[in-house]
Amino acid sequence: MGMPSFPKAAHDAVGDTTLRANLRHATHTIRDKRARAVAELDDWAALREAGKRIKDETLRRLDTYLVRLEAAVTAAGGTVHWAADAAEANRIVAALVRATGETEVVKVKSMATQEIRLNEHLEAEGIAAYETDLAELIVQLGEDRPSHILVPAIHRNRGEIRDIFKEKMGSWGRPAPEGLSDTPAELAEAARLHLREKFLRAKVGISGANFMVAETGTLVVVESEGNGRMCLTLPETLISVVGIEKVVPTWRDLEVFLQTLPRSSTAERMNPYTSMWTGTADEDGPRAFHLVLLDNGRTDALADEVGRQALRCIRCSACLNVCPVYERAGGHAYGSVYPGPIGAILTPQLRGTSSEIDASLPYASSLCGACYEVCPVAIDIPEVLVHLRERVAEEGGSGHRLEKAAIKAASWILDRPNVLAAGERLASATRKVHPKRLPGPGARQWSDHRDLPELPAEPFRDWWRKNRS
């Protein structure tokens, strides 16, 4: 894909003060609200543990649950398709749309379809795919990329959004109203008017799903705006593209996730709308329902005994909102539809670590652990990051040989206290002439992005000996 590595992309993002202000405001707002929503449930720890175990059980017997799901969906009047990779999924969806004779589709926000770049593929096939989530609409009209799992236009402020609507809505359908202001209410109203004509005429809807229940064949979509309900119920044909890890074994399992997901993601007791459907229903909703089960690297992640826990993810995005690295670098720096801490472990597993960006992602973290604390399915993101760093290091690359050499040198010195003390004194004595950046390959990149600590006038151990012993 030719994406720049994380440090390079993050460097530009960190210099963008508007972006940093937008992100800081948004992530701090939501993390504070989330803490309050979670505090309402005094059994949060038990819900978190149950969610973790349900997902682990699902992954352990994923084949059984997928086959069970397929049988239940089929029995309820749906058709199940399997796609090993993005190309296969795109082919299946395009063929299904073409079979309807339609050349436009309305879409519910879906990470899976972003991951496989479905919109671009459909466009190449002459099919227009309209994003209908407000944030996705902002991203699509702005010819931009999403930067957050839950609120993909989090990097845009209201003024930027107004400008995008005024400039671009007209070329996609109903133009923005005259004299559109930048209040969120007016912007939402403009989106309502713009999209309603598309909803009413739509014959094909495309969605993902938050959960699929193996036992019953039920698919679940949680959302807020009602655009999801429009796409799921008004068209004649519904196509849902869903990652194979989104299955849960039983109907009852939803009682856990419907408590933890809304509170973790939008910090609400419950999101405004949740739709559940099982195959097709007489007289209610689409007459044809197709489920496309997507692998696209998930079985690679499943094969990694440490990394497979990333597949527990329910895409709440709580980890993004607490991450100090995400807050400063923004979602685009991660070069993937999955940004933030979860993206840093999920993307290199789904895509492998051969490209520059994917090899850099496990390092896009300070390992502070806040992401693990807030994760409603207890994914130990720091553990997986360290594990993936090992993998990248084993695969080689000049930076990592240097790192190994540095660590070797450090352990030699740390094993010899006298050498260390002499070095410290020398460093203190010469501190006036120290450069602001480290020289040399590898080291210079490090200090390009960090201020070097100032050395004290005397080593701590000398000070201790003088003053305390």
Add this chain to the structure above:
Amino acid sequence: MTDAVSARERILARVRAAVANAPEAPAVARDYRTSHTADDPAAVLGLLHENLADYRAHVHRTAPADLAALVAERLAERGARSIAVPPGLPEAWLAATDAVRRPDEPRLTPYELDGVDAVVTGCALAIAETGTIVLDGGPGQGRRALTLVPDLHVCVVLAPEQVVASVPLALPRLDPGRPLTWISGPSATSDIELDRVEGVHGPRTLEVILVTGD
């Protein structure tokens, strides 16, 4: 579709190989709470009222004898002159309104629904802790589009029989075979600077009437 069959077998084989040596997952412990609320119908109803209102639904209480008058008043207050009527809606609920009735038999097209001001429905149940009403397409609720396209939704909840305290108490009472819609307040978005704005694509106004007493 030989391709599809082979993709299926390929994926399942990859799954089986990936977890072949994985340890058994520990059993799922369900030691979380079934409910966070005292088992007292009045308290549960109070919480439902509070949580619905917190997410900007307009909540009213009435006795069965006064329901028709309240439905008529809510429709008039919002200027609703036409209403979509789901099959099986008790005729008595609409006895006092002079709004034009648009029965959904035969099915109204999306454009016809867009021209209707309001919809009046019952519900399958309501969940107090989350401030949620659940529709399952049963009598008096209609198909999902009916409560989606018109801009005003007036929903009648019969208490205490349709009210449960929590999500874990709700699921066993619902039939997954039916299309389900869970509604927690009116349509909303937080996509612009995370400011919550009510009303995007679904009904911008949700009026919930809690019917209590005999």
